[in-house]
Amino acid sequence: MRHDAQSHAGARALKIARRLAAAAGLAALMAATPALAQTYPTREVTLVVGYAAGGTGDVIARVISDRLAKKLGKPVVVDNRAGASGSLAASYVVKSAPDGQTLLVGQTAEISINPFLMKIAYDPQADLLPIALAAVVPLGLVAPEKAPFSTVQEAIELAKKTPAGLTFASSGIGTPSHFATDMLKAKSKANFTLVPYKGAGPALNDILGGHVDLFFSGLPAAVQNVRAGRMKLLAVSSAQRAASLPNVPTVAEAANIPGFDITLWVGFFAPKGTPAAIITRLNTDINEIISSPEVKERFLAEGADVHVLSVEQTAAFTRAESAKYKGLIQELGIKLE
Structure with missing residues (x-):
């Protein structure tokens, strides 16, 4: 009986110790998260665009990059990786370290169209984390x-x-x-x-x-x-x-075609596993940039509609766009030729 009581007591003590360790670990993680956002980034940040220079995504990325560099305190460069309707760039970012140093300037095709039209090496909804929506064009x-x-x-x-x-x-x-x-x-x-x-x-x-x-x-x-x-x-x-x-x-x-409504949008995405604190900081910084009178007026003058969305709203937007284009692919019978 004494041996059983000691065993039960030992088991309870072990459970308590595990719980305390888990709680301590969680507390340490929560304490480290704000610090991580404060120390980010540790080096140059790269914005990857899936199309050649001169396109809409490239224009928007370059407007934002200089201003984002000032907020982050590190250089922000634009890297054009054209091919496969943006999918080459998206695949590159998906395979990058989830540390916020390499981000995708994602557009409609590689996020909401390609998964239903071609074989791609990534799942936009699972492998990329939405950060912010820059503009709808x-x-x-x-x-x-x-x-x-x-x-x-x-x-x-x-x-x-x-x-x-x-x-x-x-x-x-x-x-x-x-x-x-x-x-x-x-x-x-x-x-x-x-x-x-x-x-x-x-x-x-x-x-x-x-x-x-x-x-x-x-x-x-x-x-x-x-x-x-x-x-x-x-x-x-x-x-x-x-x-x-x-x-x-x-x-x-x-052309007298009721319901004709196709737009291009540009957003920012990070590889899955990127810490939430970094995603939140980037969302705040990018939203502040696109909300500034200088950038907002420039985008509007060029026909771009600025949308200031939270991380969750950006994710909901991309899901809705994916559903829209999946339906259009079926309606129009679009296939790779």
Whole structure:
């Protein structure tokens, strides 16, 4: 009996000791978490963009990078890793150390489209942690300055009556520009031939050179050339007209296609396992940057709509976008060619 009592007492003591150790460990972790955010970052921070320089994500990343460097006290550089509609960059970040030093400037395709359209080496919802949403951007339907059409309807009519039709650039297979092109083609019955590029920058260069007929570009990447008269802006892809370009019609209006609403968005993501304190600090810093009058006015002037969201709201936004594009893929029958 004495031996049993001693055994029970020993077991209880062991359980208590384990609980105290666990509580002490948790307390130490909680105490260390704020300190971790205060010491972060320890070196240069890299913002990885999945497209060539000159596209919307690249423009937004570079606007934010200098200002983020001032807040973090360390250099912040932009690394363009174009390919597979942003998936190469996302895969690179997923495999990076979860220490907040390497972040993805993620866009619609690599987060909310590619998982339903192609084989990729990562799961955006499981392998990447949302940090913040920087901007939601309408696509501008642009054409070369000397194009023989000036409206969406004129382009559609020309594509129908020309045997070869018109060429339509996209910033990559599965990107919002690809979706907008396929939707316009399906609804208008026009003869458009898709020409995919590795980002908006190269596609815009070919619009400027007159080597391709049309392109749905993120407005921030195109608006300066439009205002300088180097290319035509026929319409915007969003449901509402852009606040900075109120005289430019929507595609829904110009082509009489109700419900036409495709946008590009840009957000920040970290590899899974990145400490919550770092995610929270980056969310705060990025939201302060995009909320500043200077940055907000610049984004709005270029057609980008600023959204200040919490980490949880950013995660909910990306889930909703994924559900939206999964439905569109089924509706439009989009497949890799």
